[in-house]
Amino acid sequence: MNNIVEEDELDIEELEFYTKILNTYQKEDMSRQEKEMWKNRTYVKLMKILERTNNINVVRNSLILILTLFENIPPDLFNNRGINIELLSEGDKDKLFEQLKEEFSN
Known part of the structure; x- marks a missing residue:
């Protein structure tokens, strides 16, 4: 299997x-399990590299890329944590719209 780095x-x-x-x-010929194993081995290797190098950005960016591609993470916190506007009272909706208008007009 093709490892990230020796x-x-x-x-x-x-x-x-x-x-x-x-x-x-x-890779289409890798099973889900093989990709999971590759990912975990790569995390370990990146941590070992981090102990022996000053190039923190390569390790950090590699971790971010792996997480972004291989993990089922929502695009942002508000994707799942926002408040449904339909559940707000009319007064709260009015306040929200006023705040948004103010933000966008500045």
């Missing part, structure tokens, strides 16, 4: 990290 590849180009992640994500 532990001794600390000087690997940033683009190569991301390319390996994207290539794994696009």
Whole structure:
């Protein structure tokens, strides 16, 4: 299976990290379980790399890319945590609309 990096590849180009992640994500012949195992091994390898390198951004961005592609995470907090406007009282709706108008007019 194509791993993201070997532990001794600390000087690997940033683009190569991301390319390996994207290539794994696009593999159609990998089962869900294989992708999950790859993802978990990659997290461990990235943490080991983080211990031995100063390039925190590559590790951070790789983690963000993996989470974004492989996890079922809502796009933002308000996607699931917002308040249904239909459940607000008329007074609360009016206050909300006034606040929104004020925000957009500034």
